[in-house]
Ligand SMILES: [Zn+2]
């Protein structure tokens with residue numbers, strides 16, 4: 001017998017789901033677990049569209065469970081709290097990012113690095129502790145353990161701020177961890193999209209010099225005039241790239257498609273570090289020689305722990321760091337995905353869930 005997504009759990013929910021690798025979305029009625037002792041239930045107000053959502057709905061990373069309701073840049077208002085919830089009360093503004101669970105007792109978890117726990121549970125398309133598949137924020141209601149819920153700063157816009165829950169922490173965390181958060185540092189940002197433009201804003205707020213490396217000259221004017229970057233390199237311009245060799249302390253590479261990394265490594269000073277935060281579906285080509293010359297390194301970085309996510313949000317609120325977004329209704333999501341594939345958005349889509357998603 002086919003299980004019924006609508007009656008599996010007690011809390012009625014509706015959203016938009018993709019049913020197969022076509023990645024095409026349609027309305028989807030399902031259900032969520034009852035608010036447990038440590039859970040927070042909230043009405044979803046806005047949800048950002050991350051490039052990962054696009055990879056996942058098409059099963060490009062080979063781990064998708066259909067039907068999939070993506071969305072991990074979720075903000076909303078608390079409607080119910082469990083009896084043991086300490087941090088939140090009804091009416092609070094909250095957010096949920098990329099993860100909703102972890103073991104809570106391993107070395108990573110006890111060091112506030114739940115994101116690196118081997119039992120970390122993704123916000124959507126992953127089996128939860130009760131065996132149910134998680135569903136993300138392209139939906140009207142969320143239920144999550146309070147440990148994985150962040151407090152939204154006072155007077156900080158929910159709609160514009162939503163993408164910080166993935167794009168924000170994904171770029172903030174490596175800038176901090178690798179010491180690229182100080183004046184005097186020269187930081188490169190590869191790809192000026194959802195992640196890239198937020199990386200630029202954080203790096204500028206930390207007082208570093210920022211150079212954007214892009215395939216497209218068309219983004220130069222805006223990068224300099226609007227985002228205030230100090231330098232702009234077109235990656236295909238070999239003369240330009242050569243002139244900038246060995247000038248960067250670190251590079252945040254946000255590109256999630258296969259791309260050459262050798263030209264990027266050449267931009268690093270000795271001891272410089274290339275940090276990958278995008279996840280191309282195929283391997284990248286690495287040459288050892290430029291790594292040895294100058295003792296350069298390559299690292300990856302994936303989101304951040306819950307403590308750091310809260311810290312990032314508070315920092316963003318204090319420095320008024322907000323992503324540039326295009327607000328859309330949920331029935332526009334298929335078109336939005338097509339546009340996202342062509343990088344035709346400045347720089348993040350955010351779905352106005354409360355206004356456009358109505359339960360029938
Ligand atoms: Zn994301």
Ligand SMILES: [Zn+2]
Pocket residue numbers: 102103104105106107108109110114117118119
């Ligand atoms: Zn753990």
